[in-house]
Amino acid sequence: MENKTTRLVLSGAPHFVTSNDIQKTMGMVIIALLPALAGGVYFFGPRALLVTAASVVSAVAAEFLFRKALRRETHVTDLSAVVTGMLLALILPVSSPLWMAAVGSAFAIIVAKELFGGLGGNFANPALVGRAVLLMSWPAFMTHWSPSLRAAAVDATTTATPLGILKLGGTLTDVMKNVGVSGKSALYLQMFLGNHAGCIGETSALLLLLGAAFLVVTRVIDLRTPVAMVAATFAASWLFGRDPVFSVLAGGILLGAFFMATDYVTTPVTPVGKWAFGIGAGLMTVLIRQLGNFPEGVTYGILLMNVLAPYLDKIIPRKFGFVKPRKVNA
């Protein structure tokens, strides 16, 4: 009898946990990114897969080797490095050299994540840090755009993104010409489907929203931040006299709003903080698009808000049974 109980485990309550761990959560995000990746392959060819593979393999290897070198427990099975690798690939041009994608995701993992203690310790979104570093280091590669293989007018090997055309002084009519359609609604449709130049995974609003819907239904992400970011982009673009629908569909707004601004670690946890983060990221993006040197501002918009996230968590929601103390008249 006693031998049965000599090895009893003592631990604190609860003695129960859900099976829903970090690995499962990251797995859901990977599933949600697959439509956008498939879109990248459809619009820009199989090279999209190669770039993604290089980025993912490099991210996982970087995390594994770095933690091994530091003699720490490795956590690559939690799949967070895979998510970082995928996210970075989806915000690179399809023509990116494979070594550059690999360098970017290794930097993202080691400098932006592991040097801060690994998943949970980082203050900035690793994939966005990776992209920011690549943009500064190899601007030519990072602004080399291939047209969509499915576009009506494919006669060039390089082109500009819709936002790039605007930045160079073009109008929406020039964008329509580039995309090969006439009329605003036709342009919106092509942009919604993703049939235009851009990063591998950012062009198709349809496929991004499909993945995002999956994350919302499975309650992996909270809608507050992305809704705030899209709404702020829409409103601010309109105030600046930019076409608001075009502004939301162009560039990385939807990918950023639903997959970057919803990153758990680097964004606020409080409801007020989430709204503020989304509004701030949307505003910053539009300001950069309008006033900055870059055609697109999602990367820096979100990174800037990442830095503010801890401050945005200062306003905590009402607690159960909490009654506001009455103001005493002095």
Next chain:
Amino acid sequence: MSLKTFRGGVHPPEHKEPTRDLPIEHVPAPTSVVIHLTQAIGAQNQPLVKVGDRVLKGQKIGDVEACPAAAVHASITGIVKKIEPAPQSNLKDGMAVFIEADGTDETAYMAPLDAFACSREEAIKRLRDAGIVGMGGASFPTDVKLAPPADKPVDTLIANGAECEPYLTIDYRTMIETPADVVEGLAIAAHIVGAKRAVVAIESNKAEALPAIEREFAGHSHGIPMAIVIAATKYPEGGEKMLIKAVTGREVPSHGLPADIGVICQNIGTLKAVKEAFADGKPLIERGFTVAGGACITPKNLYAPIGTMIADLIPGVIQISDDVRKVIFGGPMMGVAVPTLQVPVAKGTSGVLFFTAAESTQYEERLCIRCGRCADACPALLMPMLMNAALDANDLNRADAIGLIDCFECGACSYVCPARIQLTQRFKLGKDLLRNQRAKEARHGK
């Protein structure tokens, strides 16, 4: 129809099937018991007997002149063998009276008392003398709970039949098997506090107990309007504050008590004990509890004298498998893992669970990924991840500002945490540290 409930909470697997349809089994009279002198929140009892004394079943063996406190009584008739510290289910050794049965069945119960005819003071004294405490786990003296200050009138008394902890079915069985006792106890408790109405609150997965209870309203309500409320099946629906919110819509104020908003909750087993204390003069010397878990070959509901050693029930009453790795007193969400089977059933023991190695997995804690699931789960509407971060930074004041003291340790946050952080444990520790710091500040006149 949406069921009444509260915001937050979790849905752990219920695991109630193995025992929910098993009648409560009275265990054979044990040959010895170990009765801890202090089994309630409050003052430490002093022994009223000495080694060698013969004590009768129902005889008071420990008490103290203080409030709150609850007397303890001999649960079998026999000889006091020793009085010394022994392990108890809160992991602290406590002074205990060891009684060896002499095989006789003499009892020393009090005279019956009509709760509806006696004065309020007499009724409260009866609860005190009978050693009645909350049997849901907290073990707060019932005489104190049913005597709120005069400036806090209580209009509603709630019988807490939620039993939201997985595995446990003893309250459910008690309602099914002895509904008259439960309703009678409810009427007595409501009468003592002067409540205008009484409510039996049941989780939707136990709705079968509803007709049994309802049938007894006519004969045992003593003129007090009674009703049944079905609440959603969700953990921790049976948490006092959550259940009050679900039933009445009122929120117990932060740092306050249910009586502040005119409500008192009583556990089902407690109500039965209240009835017995008046009708039979029987003190709280026996109780029902569920035994279950993956390593328990014979899951059942048992009724045993307080002080029965779990080890003594094995293998005669309970059989456990060889791969038992964890023994829990209470439910899996809030219960306490004990290091040995040499622990007696106490007044607050609602269940004893035996978990296999697979059910006792220890997880590596990761850094918080701020996913927010703990905040969604927290029934107190706190932000556990921020409290955890504040405690990590040794910032007790910040943790306090976020609401550390409002945490009632239900375990919902730890249950959902994908990083496997033992949030509830950290908050228990943090609350102790904070109380110590506040006490120190008070001493230094800060």
